Amino acid sequence: MASTKMKIKKNKTGGRDVMVLAKHPMETGLRKDKKTGEKIPAHYIRTMDFAVNGAVVAQANLGAGVSKNPLIGMSMAGAKSGDTISATWTDNKGETGTVEKAVK
Structure with a gap:
């Protein structure tokens, strides 16, 4: 699977705003392939866990x-x-992606 990226910015309250971009097809399983007419299998992210120091x-x-x-x-x-x-x-499908970054 492709890459996952993260940006962390300090917010006005002193905490951190975290943005995660996950490159993923996010297919519903309902769309048909334009060339073959067959359904494209479902493939989507179910959960995203956020952790601080593990x-x-x-x-x-x-x-x-x-x-x-x-x-x-x-x-x-x-x-x-x-x-x-x-x-x-x-x-x-059981595939995973992880991104980790130190807070500055």
Whole structure:
């Protein structure tokens, strides 16, 4: 599977705003291939876990209705300089992607 990217910015409250771009096809299983006419199998992200220093602090439940290459964002009040933030997604085929970044 393709890459996953993350950006972390300090927000006005002193916490961190985290944006994760997951390159993923996000197929519903309902669309047909224009050339063959056959249905394209479902392939979408089910969950994305956010962790600070290895401890999961939030989980996003996604599904087939989310667009291709989803951009998922959240705010973390407790993350500070020196911490490591990670995001891990798992799709309906069992594939995973992880991105990790140190907070500046």
